[in-house]
Amino acid sequence: MRSVTIRNVADMAGVSVATASRVLSGHPSTSEVARDAVSKAATKLGFRPNAQARSLRKTSTQTIGLVLPDVRNPFFADLAHAVEQRARDFKYLTLFGNANEDADQQDRYFDIMLTQRVDGLIAAPQGNVTDLQSVLDSGVPTVFVDRVIPDTTVPSVTPDNVTGVREAVRHLTNSGHRRIGYIAGPQSTSTGRERLAAFQSALADTHADDDADLIFFGDFQSASGAAGAHHLLELPHPPTALLAADSLMSIGAVGVCNERGLTIGTDLAFVAYDDIEAFSLINPALTVIAHDVNAMGRLAVDLLTQVIAGESPESVILPSRLIVRGSTPSLSGGLTS
Amino acid sequence: MRSVTIRNVADMAGVSVATASRVLSGHPSTSEVARDAVSKAATKLGFRPNAQARSLRKTSTQTIGLVLPDVRNPFFADLAHAVEQRARDFKYLTLFGNANEDADQQDRYFDIMLTQRVDGLIAAPQGNVTDLQSVLDSGVPTVFVDRVIPDTTVPSVTPDNVTGVREAVRHLTNSGHRRIGYIAGPQSTSTGRERLAAFQSALADTHADDDADLIFFGDFQSASGAAGAHHLLELPHPPTALLAADSLMSIGAVGVCNERGLTIGTDLAFVAYDDIEAFSLINPALTVIAHDVNAMGRLAVDLLTQVIAGESPESVILPSRLIVRGSTPSLSGGLTS
DNA sequence: CGATTCCATGGAAACGATTCCATCGAAGAT
DNA sequence: ATCTTCGATGGAATCGTTTCCATGGAATCG
Structure with a gap:
């Protein structure tokens, strides 16, 4: 393991270490002669500066x-x-x-x-x-x-964790849904909390059922999305629409619907979170809450x-x-x- | 921005920098007294070693x-x-x-x-x-x-880029498919080359059509999967089955099938590459070539x-x-x- | 008692790049 | 001719941690 240092470059170029450093750092106070010699030497030796050394002196690591x-x-x-x-x-x-x-x-x-x-x-x-x-x-x-x-x-x-959720609730209720199941994210996260609050607030503005049983608390992992869908669809009075609070839980929930023979868009309405590429796998296409x-x-x-x-x-x-x-x-x- | 160095720790602990370093590095040649003093000082000062300095001396960066x-x-x-x-x-x-x-x-x-x-x-x-x-x-x-x-x-x-592909071709031909469309990965990658070679080799062992038009060269991005599916399905004599060489191109290809109103598993057979979680979005479930x-x-x-x-x-x-x-x-x- | 070994310590050097600051020579202004 | 300014350079210090190596004290062995 050979180790080329700036000292080797300076020696070969016939300048001091300080000048070599200035050239390699693009500092203006260097002559054309020095620049040429140092550049050639660095290339010939395959010099690669040591970022640790540089960071130590500069106090930034890039x-x-x-x-x-x-x-x-x-x-x-x-x-x-x-x-x-x-x-x-x-x-x-x-x-x-x-x-x-x-x-x-x-x-x-x-x-x-x-x-x-x-x-x-x-x-x-x-x-x-x-x-x-x-x-x-x-x-x-x-x-x-x-x-x-x-x-x-x-x-x-x-x-904005509010507008999209409110629009989804309004869209679902305007479409006739009175029981909307919500698979919530973890309440230890701001997104989890805010999306749930938006859901509940939007629901209060409609005539849809305000039923605590229609809310399942997940953890943003697909397994909890699956568990949520399973739980909600097993209720005595199951939802006609599901809204999941992130993409992984959406995937898990849709998977469960597939397993239960429920056709998305026919047997059950579904709103997913985030417009990820993989959602194009589904037909009919998923209604989503999206941001850039x-x-x-x-x-x-x-x-x-x-x-x-x-x-x-x-x-x-x-x-x-x-x-x-x-x-x-x-x-x-x-x-x- | 305060900066606590090992020198501060050593001073507070009443030992040398070398001893402080030994204690913090877990070196055995330190007394219980020194260990106690240094540990206390480090905690009190909120000392956090500078990894750049350590890496410079040790020549490894972790x-x-x-x-x-x-x-x-x-x-x-x-x-x-x-x-x-x-x-x-x-x-x-x-x-x-x-x-x-x-x-x-x-x-x-x-x-x-x-x-x-x-x-x-x-x-x-x-x-x-x-x-x-x-x-x-x-x-x-x-x-x-x-x-x-x-x-x-x-x-x-x-x-193993061969076995799964060979099994897929055998499965499709055993299922009655004579025209199998293949969306290949870029030939600048070993996976792209090997999967194509396996596909062609497996095809040669069957009575299925060995038609160069049934092979589309993609780039492992979903857009090329979409373009590949579109191209292959527009052939005068289109394939009855598609095999895509990676998950992103699989997503793109399935998306095009959806857009064209083709039902996977009914109108067209489909084999995807990699058993990613998002594939559970699809009903019926996708046949896949998988590895861990x-x-x-x-x-x-x-x-x-x-x-x-x-x-x-x-x-x-x-x-x-x-x-x-x-x-x-x-x-x-x-x-x- | 002297020699050897072990444990623990501390000062200094090392790691490699950057930059401070003193110096020099050349050019321009007075 | 002298002073000032500018461009360029080089030696040394800096950055923060690790480790080399010399040293001292204590314990053990012959």
């Missing part, structure tokens, strides 16, 4: 940490992709961790990333302020994405670079909307449940 | 690089999750990059990660040996996953730790198999195409 609940969730996979690509635009490398919807694991990731001296942190957090205390105390530039933790001043990029996940990822990085630069950017709320497709026809149009 | 084609592909999302979780078992943090199925971007990621002095590299590579030259020359411990580059000695964990992606991710990390430890592990080929479900009924059972 890395950002990204802690998401679970990259297997298509929504977060899309988000991870958007963040990572946008970070690269700013010459940042992305350090990545899956919290697996677990506050303890999330905390361990924060700790490791702080030790790595990431320049900034983007997280879709879960839990409360105490779970985030070490990060907040560290003063490391941080941005929340998708979810927030109350009682912090961390800038965030979140979806790519914009979310990009904006999160943009905000973070501002925080890193010492600014105090405003949080951003991205619009969400209901996209009506074939999975939610009018009740008089054909539901047999 | 990070591994993971370069995948596209985390939006559910297969690679699952793989990323498995790798990242397994890496954590070995106390490694995962640096992550999406090559977006582009050799140039892949190369840029390799370069950045080498500069970051990752302890090892896991990649699902594309291109050929010259595209990987800088990585191979660097001597950084490397493992290929899912795909390989010919003419390298890099250990790998790959799926979690095992793949874990094994890749296991191999990498062996390479890092100076060993020369054998490459591993994971079995793949056909899981027959409702999307491929017998032709006499109901296809109308």
Whole structure:
């Protein structure tokens, strides 16, 4: 394992280490002669600077940490992709961790990333302020994405968790549904709480049944979506429509409907969360509550670079909307449940 | 921004920097008194070692690089999750990059990660040996996953790209299909090449049509799956069955079938690649060619730790198999195409 | 008693890149 | 001719942690 250092480059170029460093860093105070010699030497030796050494001196690492609940969730996979690509635009490398919807694991990731001296942190957090205390105390530039933790001043990029849900409830009730089953996300997450509150609030504005039995508390994993659908469809007076609070639970719930021989859009209306690509597998097409996940990822990085630069950017709320497709026809149009 | 260094800890504990370092590193040659004092001081000061400084001295970073084609592909999302979780078992943090199925971007990621002095590299590579030259020359411990580059000695964990495809072709021809459309992956990838070769070889063993028009060359993105299905279904003599070479192209292809009003399993038989969770959205259930992606991710990390430890592990080929479900009924059972 | 071994400690060097600051030479202004 | 400014350079210090190696004290052995 050969190790080419800047000293080797400087020697070959016949300049000092300081001059070699200046040339390689693009500093203006270097002569054309020096630039030429150093560039040639670096290329010939296959020189690759040691980022650890540079980081130690510069006190920045050109890395950002990204802690998401679970990259297997298509929504977060899309988000991870958007963040990572946008970070690269700013010459940042992305350090990545899956919290697996677990506050303890999330905390361990924060700790490791702080030790790595990431320049900034983007997280879709879960839990409360105490779970985030070490990060907040560290003063490391941080941005929340998708979810927030109350009682912090961390800038965030979140979806409007209200409008889309309200529109979905209105659409379903306007379509004749009086019993709407809701598969809720975990109440330890802001998205879980806000979407449930929006559902309940929207329901109160209609004549639909306000029945606590029609709400199942899931954990944003597909298995809980399956369990939720199973539970709700087994009620003495089952719902004629289902609304699930995220894409993975939507997948799980639809899977159960398939197993039970229920045809989406014919036997049961279904509204899914997030407009992920895989939903195109379904016929009829799914009605979804959607927001621009790519914009979310990009904006999160943009905000973070501002925080890193010492600014105090405003949080951003991205619009969400209901996209009506074939999975939610009018009740008089054909539901047999 | 306060900065607590090991010097502060040593001062507060009344020992030298060397002793403080030994205590914090768990070195045995420390007294109980010193251990107590240093631990207390570190906790009180909220000391967090600087990983860059440590890495500079130790010449290892406790990070591994993971370069995948596209985390939006559910297969690679699952793989990323498995790798990242397994890496954590070995106390490694995962640096992550999406090559977006582009050799140039892949190369840029390799370069950045080498500069970051990752302890090892896991990649699902594309291109050929010259595209990987800088990585191979660097001597950084490397493992290929899912795909390989010919003419390298890099250990790998790959799926058996033959058995599942052969079984699928046999199953389809045994079910009465004589025209089988194949949506191939890019021939710049080992998986793309091997699955196509297996398809053609299996076809040669049957009486099914060996028609070059029945093969569409895609790029492992869903849009090319959609284009492939569209193209194949528009043939003068269209296929009665489709086989797509990865999950994203499968999604795209099924979406086109939906748009065209073709019912999977009734109007057209369909075999998808990889048994991703989202496929449970479909009714009837999809027949898939599957292998254990979690095992793949874990094994890749296991191999990498062996390479890092100076060993020369054998490459591993994971079995793949056909899981027959409702999307491929017998032709006499109901296809109308 | 002297020599050897073991345990624990501390000061300094090492890791590799960046940057501070002193210095020099050349050019321009007075 | 002298002073000032600018561009370029180089040696040394810096960054924060680890580890080398010398040292001292205590215990053990011959």
